[in-house]
Amino acid sequence: MTIEDEELRSTFQAASEEHLQKLEAGLLHLEQNPQDLSGLEDLMREAHSLKGDARMLGVKDVATLAHQWEHLLGSIYRQEAEVSAEICDRLYQGLDAIAALVKEAVTGEPAGVDTFHTLARLMGSQPTESPAPASTPEPTPEPTEASTTSPAAASEPTPEPPAEPETEVPPSQTTTIQPTSAEPAASSTASSSNGEYRIDTIRVETRHLDTLMTQAGELTVTNVRFAHRLAELDEAIALWEDWSREAFNNRLNVHQTQRGDREQAIQQLQNLQDSVEERLEKLGKIITNLQKATYEDTTRLDTLTNDLEAGIRTLRLLPLSTIFNLMPRMVRDLSHQQQKQVNFAIEGGDTHADKRILEEIKDPLMHIIRNAIDHGLETPTERETAGKPAVGTLYLRAYQTANGIAIEVEDDGRGLDLDQIRQKALQKGLYREEELENMSTTQLQALIFEPGFSTSTTITEVSGRGVGLDVVRTNVERLKGSIEVESQVGRGSTIRIHLGTTLATAHVLLVECQSIPFALPVEFVDTSLFVSQDDIFAIEGRETILLEEHPVSVVSLAQILELPATNNHSDSPSNGRTSSKDLPCIVIKVGEEKLGLLVDKLLDEQDVILKPQSKLLRRIRNIAGATILGTGQVCMVLNPTDLLKSVRQSRTIQEVSQEVSETDTQMGSVLVVEDSIAIRTQEKRILESAGYEVTTAVDGLDGFNKLQTYSFDALVSDIQMPNMDGLELTRQIRQNPKYKELPIVLVTSMANEEDKRKGAQAGANAYITKSSFNQEVLLETLKRLV
Known part of the structure; x- marks a missing residue:
């Protein structure tokens, strides 16, 4: 049956869903604390009000089930029955049926609910047949009521509350739900008739x-x-x-x-x-x-x-409790299904965010929680074997940050196995083995957000039927946010989502590139500085600067955006630079990864109104949206996550294109200093095939002597060598003004950040690790330097 009157239909929808949320939250608390009957009166009153509303509007099936729900709670209140897993299951099933019938009354879509069977289940029996609906009587008589919204005490005698128990009996249920704050009922009505979560109404204080x-x-x-x-x-x-x-x-x-x-x-x-x-x-x-x-x-x-x-x-x-309150029931059902014990805690439900953010983040959040229960938390037996409590802990928390909000899902389960992640990345062909070896722990853990990436050997219904966390990352990025993961094997994982509080406006840093203004969201800006050309050196074929003693890759924003080259840069005003060679550099940070963007000018920092892109241009690479500046100019708002991806892709393309870049012309003379005869011979062949004239030296001292005897256009050296190592050789060369401009490339197996920093401080122009060594990187580096 569908309510015909539109106003009454909307009112019934809002009121019913508020009643249902309170009933579900109260039932979860009752299941968690079966000896605490203090909230039963409130639950009975909510069920009574829902019954009265449904009867007044002619939604008889809802009224019938709500009455039996109230009657079952009354039997517990009168101590005629005890809270048990079986009774809770019956109440949950009844609640689900009522919710489906409410949706049917509001939208007209068939609920597919067998009221007779649901009613029989609530009464504690399992009928095999369902008689005609017309012959379905209410199971328990109830007095005639003058008001459908009066509390239960107004129509039925209310027994005296039971005495408080002297001792509290630990709950025997598999799932333990422990919200840390009692949030009020959601101040909105969620609509999902088309499968999407939508908040249709918002309650506003006068x-x-x-x-x-x-x-x-x-x-x-x-x-x-x-x-x-x-x-x-x-x-x-x-x-x-x-x-x-x-x-x-x-x-x-x-x-x-x-x-x-x-x-x-x-x-x-x-x-x-x-x-x-x-x-x-x-x-x-x-x-x-x-x-x-x-x-x-x-x-x-x-x-x-x-x-x-x-x-x-x-x-x-709206408070995040609007969607957080939807999670305890899901955790309870999934943990029962997985036969796991979960202590679920909610923190920060009073943190506020824009309505649209709540609508869009609900499904990704549910996916993360399902994944944590399915893949993260162990069974009680596995946990006890590992020396952990049988009950696993799952936290859902939110808090305010300087530029927005953060949402965390933390579990104390298995954690991420880095070896499994490496094997999966190799199996899917995402990265080479050498690249994986050079990745930090944070970068390896972030691979779980790659499309189709999963270390699980089985596909389950619970965690998404093989749909990976890349879907979650895509949805988060669509909200102009970022996602990161922290994990320790055997101790658990934390997935953290950073979002703004609103999608309508954004605080941005305005920069100019090729006389075109662009905007960068300030929450992704780590710092800004001026960089001299002399401060830029190469590591593994990438232009790099030292930022707080750590190497950071830099790239021209014009190059990433594929803007046509102009000569305006050299003629542009210095904009307060210390010298004409200094370049403004914006260091962006996405998760733990940093990238320096070289631009022409720093313009301003201001709040702008984001204009949504049309469906035709919804997913343009590197662009998050657009805004209109005070001058009337249309300004593109850049997507920092996409910029990082574009840099990775451009490097891959450059490596492939270098295979055909060699010519037969003489490229210059190179001194190769390497104590290993195999590596020395390989480097000599590579360089000679590219057109270079090559002279070799067996150690640093030999190389320094030959450098003083002959003239070379570049030097390629190992670091670990007898007599004089590569770092000392570089220092000796830089002390002589004659060789101040000589390009020096260090090729070594010493691949950690400290070794790279030492190489840059010694005066090397480029640093290539042998684990990632290939001829394209070496030739590209020399081509740029010579």
């Missing part, structure tokens, strides 16, 4: 509406003031027009008078001068008053606009 109405009135007053300013402008223009006409006529009269009486001409000029002074004084007063008043009105309008924007944004902010 004081917020009163404030907005007051500000709207102030805006009207300001509008009237601007009308006065327009009238003053009209007065000034009219004065200017009269003045122009009179000046033209006086010019003709003076010209004609000059032919006759000279004294009369002088008098006319004097009169003209007096008139000009008078009008100038009058026009000056008008413009001065207009300027002052316009400044005041503009300031007032700016304040009002900001207050209105903040007020409207506040109306759209």
